Amino acid sequence: MRYGVTFPYFEARDLAELSHEAEESGWDGVFVWDAIWGFDVWVALGAAAMRTERVRLGPMLTPPSRRRPWKLASEVATLDRLSNGRVILSVGLGAPEVGFDKVGEETDRKVRAQLLDESLEIITGLWSGKPFSYSGQHYQIQDVTFDPPPIQTPRVPIWVAAGWPREKSMQRAVKYEGVLPLKINPEGGHAPFNTDGTHGNMNPDDIRAMREYVEQRREQGTPYDIVMEGETPGDDAEKARAIIQPYQEAGCTWWLENVWQTPWEQGGVEGIRARIRQGPPRDD
Numbered sequence: 001m002r003y004g005v006t007f008p009y010f011e012a013r014d015l016a017e018l019s020h021e022a023e024e025s026g027w028d029g030v031f032v033w034d035a036i037w038g039f040d041v042w043v044a045l046g047a048a049a050m051r052t053e054r055v056r057l058g059p060m061l062t063p064p065s066r067r068r069p070w071k072l073a074s075e076v077a078t079l080d081r082l083s084n085g086r087v088i089l090s091v092g093l094g095a096p097e098v099g100f101d102k103v104g105e106e107t108d109r110k111v112r113a114q115l116l117d118e119s120l121e122i123i124t125g126l127w128s129g130k131p132f133s134y135s136g137q138h139y140q141i142q143d144v145t146f147d148p149p150p151i152q153t154p155r156v157p158i159w160v161a162a163g164w165p166r167e168k169s170m171q172r173a174v175k176y177e178g179v180l181p182l183k184i185n186p187e188g189g190h191a192p193f194n195t196d197g198t199h200g201n202m203n204p205d206d207i208r209a210m211r212e213y214v215e216q217r218r219e220q221g222t223p224y225d226i227v228m229e230g231e232t233p234g235d236d237a238e239k240a241r242a243i244i245q246p247y248q249e250a251g252c253t254w255w256l257e258n259v260w261q262t263p264w265e266q267g268g269v270e271g272i273r274a275r276i277r278q279g280p281p282r283d284d
Contacts, residue, residue, distance in 0.1 A: 006259060073122070090161070119139070157177035232281045257280070
């Protein structure tokens, strides 16, 4: 199990320093919210890359539907080279209620899914570094050779948000390197958070079923991440392990410590700094 921390919007300088402290405190990854306006995740992650040497870096998450895929491919590749190959690209449909309509972004779920699929095909095609063309419903590219490509090969790992047990959503996620699972209720909506603070009402049995689904559809032995988000008490190791261990045993490979409430409840930057310094909820 690897352990990351998810940061909300802060000044890029603060995020760089907090990322450095996360690395010093034993965390394995630093992930940052992708805002629609007022905060640029790629500038902030670039600053974090210059203050760290080991932790993985990425957005949590970015909706390709509101980005040009060739621009996103360039941002990720640049960050990957700047960080010496430490980027993870997390993608999904996004949450339109956070302001998509205010700036004219696409809000229709079906169209956003189409844009996501086409964007991922374009991004991975460009990263090959070979002449690439694409003709889709929404995007067209003619004979482009992307240079320089990312450092990581065969490509930067891509984690895809997917609704469980929706077949089409899971088919998309299985094509790439990991999944950010979100349980869908029988009515088709997102299930609420669990009482233990974990995301999307995914219980360990759901994770086991998802792991089996993935293993049946991927080449045997190829690594695949199942990423769980939640909150653990930094001052109570036993309680933290009680939250995480069932998910680890079920097949999760990453735990992302959410600080969604921390800025308001624990004093902003200093509250987050205090939690980071407590370190990840490892059992070793």
